[in-house]
Structures are given as structure tokens and as C-alpha cells.
Amino acid sequence: MSLAVAEAPRALIEKDPDWWRGAVIYQIYPRSFQDSNGDGVGDLGGIVRRLPYIASLGVDAIWISPFFTSPMKDFGYDVSNYRDVDPLFGSLADFDRVIETAHGLGVRVMIDLVLSHTSDEHPWFTESRSSRRNDRANWYVWADPKPDGTAPNNWLSIFGGSAWQWDSRREQYYLHNFLVSQPDLNFHEPEVQEAMLDVARFWLDRGVDGFRLDVINFYFHDKYLRDNPPLPPELRNSTIAPSVNPYNHQEHLYSKNQPENLAFLRRLRAEMEPYGAAAVGEVGDAQRGLQIMGQYTAGNDLMQMCYAFEFLAKDPPTAGRIAEVMNRVDEEASHGWACWAFSNHDVMRHTSRWQLGPDQNRMLATLIMCLRGSVCLYQGEELGLPEADVSYEDLQDPYGIEFWPEYKGRDGCRTPMPWEPSNQYAGFTEVKPWLPVSIKHLHRSVASQEQDGDALLHHYRRVISLRHEHFALMKGEHSAVRHLGDVLYFSREHDGVQIYCAFNVSGEPALFDLPEGRWRQVGSELDTAEVPEDGKVRLGPWQVCLAERQL
Structure with missing residues (x-):
């Protein structure tokens, strides 16, 4: 590719500060996208190799799930260094190649920022837990036990059990909304906010075009540590393990969704604005997701986009259900902007979740491109991949291991991308991959569908192109x-x-x-x-x- 050709798309990118409105964003789960160094795990070099394919879909941007330094107890969502690439995925130089290659192809790059919590191996936490008197003593959420020694309140972890873990060094409990190894940062501490904004600046200076913000509504906790009230059984509609996870038995009024978050989001937006960058926030709340989405995207000084979980749920997408969701958006978020997704790395692939045939897949692909809002596509969605069956012996997801067999976890949607049907590893790697390749995926591989003009892959290309050809579908009311x-x-x-x-x-x-x-x-x-x-x-x-x- 000549320099002139490489620069031309980037010049187009910089002309539209409103690029995110109506954009189509392709999510890459890097562990499972493409292995470039023969260790069975996808990496940044693999993304560089496959970026021409992504560009051929016609998408506006990619979102890369976390690749930061991490002990990988939650596969990158437990960060131990926000400013470097985990060696499993490559190096900062490899990330720079991703930026350069993507921009040369006219594709923007968004990265997944996990700001609400870190790994317990992060140096900040090591210092914070060392004593009650150190420079970062208040950077995490610490609390004394009740008089009987039990946890400070009734808050629960998404991964099961109490959200509080006793630490013998400080003789206090620390908050972890997720794994015990993922302590929550204390956003009531001004220095924590400054540190997180500095992380955002680091990556913006490196050339990223925006962020996907993990669990954006979890940043702040109730500073009075009030108990969450119970949630009636008929309202327990979580998208992940609703029947077996006690987390779904509470209405999470105080462990997340705090009003102080709005001021921080305004500060984050102000940092992004000079770069023309945009953010899409993940709103993790089964009951009030659309309401929070409306709050977080209202006006021009908060987040550009958020997505809730209405179309990531099990509820079949009937005409009545879709109309109900969109009318609730009009009520709760009429001045905001949604980002719609049918699949991602946390839920069963929608081909299986909704038991879709080829015609249904085509219709829904067209629908999502016509809805008001932006769109997130999950890798392999354009191939119509069903959920993979992963045996207990092959499970990697701590969620699935905890709740097996009633809930099999998230590994079924995280198996390697099938590029070709020529070998048992589907062109993803030449060695045993970190998760097995689904046999069901081989005949739906990219190479197989490229040769079939009627394949779903080509339908996705056509419908993405249609969206870009008609501004009414991209940005219209x-x-x-x-x-x-x-x-x-x-x-x-x-x-x-x-x-x-x-x-x-x-x-x-x-x-x-x-x-x-x-x-x-x-x-x-x-x-x-x-x-x-x-x-x-x-x-x-x-x-x-x-x-x-x-x-």
C-alpha cells in the first residue's frame, strides 16, 4: 500500500467529529481472533494480519477487548498495568502497528478501558493493602467489619458470594464487585479519578479513537455503604445466570449507579473532546439499564453512546418485544444515543440464544442496521456462528466453573474465530488453542463463506454498505x-x-x-x-x- 493511499482514509477520519453517531463497531476478543506467534492464543499481530478482512466488511471502527498487562484471572479484565501490553498479546510496538494499519484502512480503533477495578496484583493495590497509612491507602474501597466481624453490608459479587473480602494486613474488608482478585477502586478519592484520566490520556496520545468503558455504572459506590434491598423474584431478569446467581436477588441501589458518576463522566468527555474521540459505555444493570443509558448520554458533555442489555437477553426478538424496547428508549433516553448489540463476549451467541435460521439472521442483521443508534458487531456474528459446546474439562471462564452445570459460562461465545475449514484449528493457530475450535464452526468459516455469494457474510457487507449509503439510517431521527x-x-x-x-x-x-x-x-x-x-x-x-x- 502506498503512503498516499494509506493517508487518504485517515484524512477522511479526521473530518467528522460526529463519526460515532450511527457507526458500526466490530468487537475483537483478541485471545480468540488470530494467533500470529504459534502459542495458541490470539494477539495484536493477529489483529494486524486480519484487519484487511475487517475493513472489507465496511465497519467504521474496531473495539479491542483488554490486552493490558494482567494475571488473566478474568482474561484481561483484571489489569495490573494500564500502560502496557501483556506479553501474551505482544508489545506497545505491536499496538502501534494496529493503530497504523487500521487507520491506513480507514478504520478507527477503540479500546476496552476497565476503570472500576484492577487486579490485586496491581502495584496500587499492593501499596494500598500494606497499611492504613500510605499514599494510596484510600485508593480502594476499604471498610471495617461489623462488631461481630462480618462484612460491612450485604453487597454481593457478580461472581457469587459476598462482595467483601477480608484482608489480614489492614484488618479490614475490601470491596470486589467481581472476582476476589479484582478489588474496586475508590472513585470518591480525587487522586483515583486523576489516575484514571491520565490512563485515558496515555492511550489517546498513542492514537486511539475512543473507548469501550467496561461496567461504566460501577465506578462509584454509596459512600455510606447502605444495604441493597431485595429484588422480587419476578424482576430477576439478568442476562447472565439469572436463576443460579444470588447477585440477581438484590436491587443494586447502593453498590453501583451512584449520582457522583455523572461529574466524572463529564471530566472524561472533556479529556476526549480535543482528540475527536468517542466512548461507548457498558451499562451493567438488568432493571434500569435504559434509564441509566439515557442519563449517561444526555447532552454534549457526557458519553456519546451507551449500551444496555435488552437485546443481549434471552427474550426472543418478536415484533412486540422490539417495539417495547425501542419505545422504552424513547421514554428513558430520547435525548441520548444507544449502541445496539445482539452478541458480545459475555452472552450466548444470538444465533443459538434465539434459535435462528438463516433467514432470521438476515432479517435481524438488517434490522439492527436500521435502528436509531450505533451498532456493535461481535466477531463471528457476521458468519452466523452458533454457541460452541465447551466441555467442563476445557472451561476457562471462572463464571462457568463456579456455576456449572446450570450455567456453562461464557467460553461458548469466546472460542477461536474460524478462518478456514482446512484443519482442526480453523486457520486460527497451528497448535492447540486456548479454547477448542467448534466443529460446528468449520463449515461457516470466512473462507467457506467468501466463496458462497449467498452466505450471511456477504449479507452483512451489503447491509453495512446500505447503512452508509443512507444518512437517514445512520444518523436520522x-x-x-x-x-x-x-x-x-x-x-x-x-x-x-x-x-x-x-x-x-x-x-x-x-x-x-x-x-x-x-x-x-x-x-x-x-x-x-x-x-x-x-x-x-x-x-x-x-x-x-x-x-x-x-x-
Whole structure:
């Protein structure tokens, strides 16, 4: 690639500070994307190798899950050094190659910042736990026991059991919302906030275009350490192990979701603004996720985007369910901006979770590209990968090991990316990989689908291209999302152009009447329904109608 060609996309990148609005972001789980050094684990060099493939999808950005120095007890979400790359994934020089290569291909780079907690092997925690009197004594959440020696309150860990761990050095408990080895930082301490903002600046100066912010609503805890109230059984709707995890028995009013978070998010936004960078926050709350998303993305001084878990849940995506979620967004977050995802590294792949066939996968891929908001795609989603079966002996995820067999953990969505069907490792590596390659994935590999013009991979390319061709679908406003039986419908508008979107969310044919007007068919390359002059559209099973008119 010549220098002139490499620079041209970067120049386009810098012209649009609003690039994130309507962007399509491709999530890379680096351990499982591509191994470049033959150790069975994906790495940054592997990402560099496969970036041309990602660019060929037409996405705007990549989001790379954590690659920082870590003991890997939670696979990188337990950071021991925020300013370096774990040797498992390469080096800072390798990361610089990711930035250079991605920008040369016109793709932005977002990285996963885990700010709410660190590893217990982080030097900050080592110092903090050494005594009650040191420079970082207050950098983590420490509390005295109750008079009977028990934990300070009833807060629970997402990984099961109390969120408090006794430490004999300080003779106090420390808070860990996740693993015992992931102590929570104390954001009520101004120096902690400064340290986290400095981490963000370090990576912005290195060239990143934004951040995915892990559990963005967990930064602050209630400084009075009040008990969480119980959650009625009918409201226990967590996306992860709702029936077997006691964490889902509480309403987490005080262990997260604190109002002080808004001021910190404004400070973080101010740091990003000169760089033209953007952030998407993960809102980890099953009951109030959309409300918090609305709070955190309202106005121009908070986060650009957040995503909640409504479409990462088990609830089947019926027309009624989709309309319900989108109408709640209009109520709770009408002035904010959502980032939608059907799959990620924490939940069962949606092909299996919703038991989708090929036509359903195509319809939902088109739907997510038409919804108001930005989009996150998880690696392999474009291939229609089902959840992999991972035996107990091969499990790596501490969540799955803890709750087996009722909950098998997250390894089934984290198995290696299948690049080709030619060997048992699917082109991911030449040695035994850290998780086994699913046999079910081999015939859905990238190489196999590249040779099949009707494959789902090509549908994703076409629908991403369609989104970019129509600003109404990328950045436009939308009407109320409604449904008539199994037909979901709404319109998107931008700069005098309206696109009407109707989706047959069923396996039976359906009839649908467009509003009066002169409409033309959009997306014929996606097999969208024809638009007759009388506006009476015939929708086949799982078929979509996209119709455009000038206002």
C-alpha cells in the first residue's frame, strides 16, 4: 500500500467529529481472533494480519477487548498495568502497528478501558493493602467489619458470594464487585479519578479513537455503604445466570449507579473532546439499564453512546418485544444515543440464544442496521456462528466453573474465530488453542463463506454498505416503533429524506400498507420486498421492506 493511499482514509477520519453517531463497531476478543506467534492464543499481530478482512466488511471502527498487562484471572479484565501490553498479546510496538494499519484502512480503533477495578496484583493495590497509612491507602474501597466481624453490608459479587473480602494486613474488608482478585477502586478519592484520566490520556496520545468503558455504572459506590434491598423474584431478569446467581436477588441501589458518576463522566468527555474521540459505555444493570443509558448520554458533555442489555437477553426478538424496547428508549433516553448489540463476549451467541435460521439472521442483521443508534458487531456474528459446546474439562471462564452445570459460562461465545475449514484449528493457530475450535464452526468459516455469494457474510457487507449509503439510517431521527401483529415498522428521517422500514418477524407471509406517497424500493440487493404503486406490500417470511421518499 502506498503512503498516499494509506493517508487518504485517515484524512477522511479526521473530518467528522460526529463519526460515532450511527457507526458500526466490530468487537475483537483478541485471545480468540488470530494467533500470529504459534502459542495458541490470539494477539495484536493477529489483529494486524486480519484487519484487511475487517475493513472489507465496511465497519467504521474496531473495539479491542483488554490486552493490558494482567494475571488473566478474568482474561484481561483484571489489569495490573494500564500502560502496557501483556506479553501474551505482544508489545506497545505491536499496538502501534494496529493503530497504523487500521487507520491506513480507514478504520478507527477503540479500546476496552476497565476503570472500576484492577487486579490485586496491581502495584496500587499492593501499596494500598500494606497499611492504613500510605499514599494510596484510600485508593480502594476499604471498610471495617461489623462488631461481630462480618462484612460491612450485604453487597454481593457478580461472581457469587459476598462482595467483601477480608484482608489480614489492614484488618479490614475490601470491596470486589467481581472476582476476589479484582478489588474496586475508590472513585470518591480525587487522586483515583486523576489516575484514571491520565490512563485515558496515555492511550489517546498513542492514537486511539475512543473507548469501550467496561461496567461504566460501577465506578462509584454509596459512600455510606447502605444495604441493597431485595429484588422480587419476578424482576430477576439478568442476562447472565439469572436463576443460579444470588447477585440477581438484590436491587443494586447502593453498590453501583451512584449520582457522583455523572461529574466524572463529564471530566472524561472533556479529556476526549480535543482528540475527536468517542466512548461507548457498558451499562451493567438488568432493571434500569435504559434509564441509566439515557442519563449517561444526555447532552454534549457526557458519553456519546451507551449500551444496555435488552437485546443481549434471552427474550426472543418478536415484533412486540422490539417495539417495547425501542419505545422504552424513547421514554428513558430520547435525548441520548444507544449502541445496539445482539452478541458480545459475555452472552450466548444470538444465533443459538434465539434459535435462528438463516433467514432470521438476515432479517435481524438488517434490522439492527436500521435502528436509531450505533451498532456493535461481535466477531463471528457476521458468519452466523452458533454457541460452541465447551466441555467442563476445557472451561476457562471462572463464571462457568463456579456455576456449572446450570450455567456453562461464557467460553461458548469466546472460542477461536474460524478462518478456514482446512484443519482442526480453523486457520486460527497451528497448535492447540486456548479454547477448542467448534466443529460446528468449520463449515461457516470466512473462507467457506467468501466463496458462497449467498452466505450471511456477504449479507452483512451489503447491509453495512446500505447503512452508509443512507444518512437517514445512520444518523436520522425515527418515528415511534410500532408493530401490527408480527410486522414491526418505523421510519427514519434525515435532511428531507424518509426511509420507511417494515420487518416481517415471523415465518408466515404478511401484508403491509405503506403510508400514502411516492415510494421507491431500497435495498433490492438484500432481497427486500418490492414496493407496488398502491403501497400494498407483500412480505414473505422474515422479509424486510425498505421504502424511500423525498419529503
